[in-house]
Every structure is written in C-alpha cells, then in structure tokens.
Amino acid sequence: MYNEKVLNEFFNPENVGVIKGATGKGKVVNPVDKEIVKLYVVVDGNKITEASFQAFGCTSTIACASVATKMVLNKTVDEANAITAHDIEAELGGLPDGKKHSAKMAEDVIKNMVANISKQK
C-alpha cells in the first residue's frame, strides 16, 4: 500500500515539534476524521529559515507534514505558497488511493501559515 519513501518519512519524521518564537503558524483540521496538522516557521528577511510540524494523523499525513517542512525551507513565503498537494505527493513518490487527502492537508497548512503571516502585516 504505502511505498518505501512514505514509510521511511513516517518512521523517521524530521522537524517535529514547536518552534518557540515562530514568526509564522498554520493549522488545518480535516473535518471528516479530525486529523490535525500544525506548521511553525521562522521567516528571516524574506526566506523561511526554520520549519517544524505537529500532526495527529495517519501514516501518510505524518509523512506529508514532515516532507512539507523540508520543502518550504529556504523558500520565500510566496514560493512556499505555490507548493501544491501534487508537489508534496511527488516528493514522496506517490500516495495510495484514499490517502491523497494527506498531501492536501500539507498544502493547506502551508497556505494557512502564509495567510496568517499576511494578516499580521
């Protein structure tokens, strides 16, 4: 069902936890099964220099959130905002049918984080 890349990311997630003093935060809740993904970033100048996540979710949701924290690093906020579920899924070599929502949640949490930063300005 899950490919090796997804499983590896799930068993060894990176950038887990809260960043104290984060300059940007995002949160999404899946209304169907109440999975939650939170994203924390530090924006220095125009670039994202630190990113972390917390997730209450299934294997692929944890894997997608973990990979998303790596994908936003060293990107501008606008570049991060352009990352799609498709990009996140591609980074993991594909997700099983019925698990595509995990990549969408990771996309949405980035967009929520960007929207929150924009509101602060």
Add this chain to the structure above:
Amino acid sequence: MEKQKVVYLDNAATTQLSTEAYKEMLEAYNSVYGNASALYKLGRDADELLAKARQRVAKAIGASPSEIFFTSGGTEANNWAIKGIARANRDKGNHIITSVIEHPSVLESCKALEREGFKVTYIPVDEFGVIKYSEIVKAIGPDTILISIMSANNEVGTIQPIKAIAELAKANKVIFHTDAVQAIGAIDINVKDIGIDALSLSGHKFYGPKGVGALYVKKGVKIDNLIDGGKQERGKRAGTENVPAIVGMGKAIEEITENIEENNKQLRSIRRYFLKQISDLIHNISLNGHPTQRLQNNASVAFEGAEGEAILMMLDREGIYVSTGSACASGSLEPSHVLLAMGKDIETAASTVRFTFSKFTTKEDIDYVVAKLKKIVKKLRSISAIRIYKNKVEI
C-alpha cells in the same frame, strides 16, 4: 538474521487454520477429488464428506443437517439471508428491521433492498454498543417481515440480546436472522433454544479455511434461491461444492464448539492481563464496548492523541498485527460507523485500535506487544498536534 517475532492479534478479521482441519482438508484434496454429484465411488466419497461436514455444522448450532446451506463465506450468507428472505416474503410485507452497527454485508444488502422499494429501520445502540430493544418493539409493524440483528459485534465485541429479540420476532410472526460470524465458537448458540430462523456463519473466523461459510435456514422459512443451476445445496445454491474447504470448516466448528468454555477461560485471562498491562503503562486510554456482555477475544482501545492507523503501521514493523476498527472499513477515511453510533467522538474513533486474541495468544506475546505499544504511543504523542498530559488533553 534473527527471525522477527510475530504476534497476530487480528483474529476477528481471520484466524490461523486449525491443524486438524488442515489434515482433513489435505485428505479431501488428495484422495477425494471426485465431483460430489457424480454417481461413481469417488463422487459418492466426496458426497459423504459433504454430509459429514453438514452434520458437524448442524450439530454445532443445534440445527438439522437439511437446514444447513454451504456458501462462500459470511458475506454471501448475509446477502442471501437478507435479500432471499425479504424477496420471498414480499407478499406479507416490505419492512425490515436491522441495526446501525451491523457488518457492511448486512447494511449494504439492506440498502440494496431499499432501492427495490423495501423500507428498512436501523435500530440505534447505547454507549456500550448494545442494540436498543425498546426501539425494535416500537419499529415492528404489520408490514415487518424480517429482523436481522448480529449476535456479537465485530468491532467492539458487544454481545446482543438475541434471545429476547428472537422471542419478540416470533410473537409478531416476523422472521429473525442473526449474523453469528463473530459469535460462533465464542458463545453457545442453539438455534432451536434461542428461536433463530436464519443464521450466517463463516469458516475462517473459527480456525477454519477462508472462502467457505454456511447459512442456516429453519425448515419452513421461505427464501429465494441464491444461484440457479444444478441440484447442489438442494437447488438453492447451485455450483460444484468446494469439498475440501467445507470439510475444513466442519472440523473447525466441531473443535471450537466442543471447547467454548475452556477457550473463553483462556481468552478472558489473556484479555484481563492485556488490559491490566496497558492501563498500568499507558495513560489516557479508554475501552470501547460492554464491560461484561462481551466477546472475550476482543479489546477495542482508544489511545488519545495517537491515530489508530499510525499505531497499526508502527506495530506492523515490530511484527505485531492489529486492526483499526474493522478491516472492512480500512482504506476509507470515514471513522468507524460502530464507534460513532455508540456516541464516541471522531477523535476517539480515529485513535482506536482493535486487538483480537486467539487460542494461540500467550502472556509472553502480550508482554512483547505492550512493551512495543508503550514506546509507539509515546512517540506518536510526541509528534501529535494534540497535547496529552496525564488525564488532560489540549488541542
């Protein structure tokens, strides 16, 4: 490389084949390969094996052999019972009563009948997963022809008051069917004593082979044919019989029903040991299902802040096999319909793992599982967006 320890705790999904059943199946495969409908000896021998298996299944549930029809499994038996009885008795009415926590093979059969114009009432359950008897009383009307209520639930293990429901059905001249797929071998079921008109069972849930089951239909109960063709299964379910599988199921049901008490004693002890261990070592957990009116092989546990599938995958890496809710529901994002019907919130349903033990499960297995489980739940809670403190949750 050292062989990884394997602990199989998904026995409500399927069980390991009994050695004795396997031996009888091998004999049937190798020596009695004739078509059971053939006139010559090799065919008659196969037919004899079928008769012996039918006798064993009948004896296990207190039925007559002529009331047992072999099927491809529990799903087929449920489909046949519900659709076959409803359609054959349509002249008497078009109303069916079932419950919200039935197996998908029952619920989907009822939905199919609704598309044909039948009316179906879905009875709710209480917080322990017990069907509300008073709601059945209220639902019965002059058009009611069939009540189908499971003997025990597959997800949380709650045993249903089927004797009372059977009596109610009889008093109202309504046919009573029970899906006993999880209950056979776990509770003593005698169809005559209880007053059951139709009962579904499945071989691989009690250490028999997969792909075989049976439907008991009480003499005199009208039911449409399932498959038209030859004269197999008295013309009601045509097609050459899978003799070795039927033989294996016959042996398995004989073994399990002869040892119900002994098996339950062992399972109760394993279950208690497991619950004591996880309660001592892991905080913020809760149990689903009825505390006493229950199958002894089932422990449905919610681990706050850790998602069920994630726990399953981490246990899998340690050679431990469990399930989230029901395997039939996996692959879907929707939380378990059974847990939601019991009033559990979505987060609890999403955090639930089902452990189902077998006669092969040992205390050493449990020690291994609990040690791994403790680490896994701790790890997932450290990742979780839901903060768990002892007896306190923060989202």
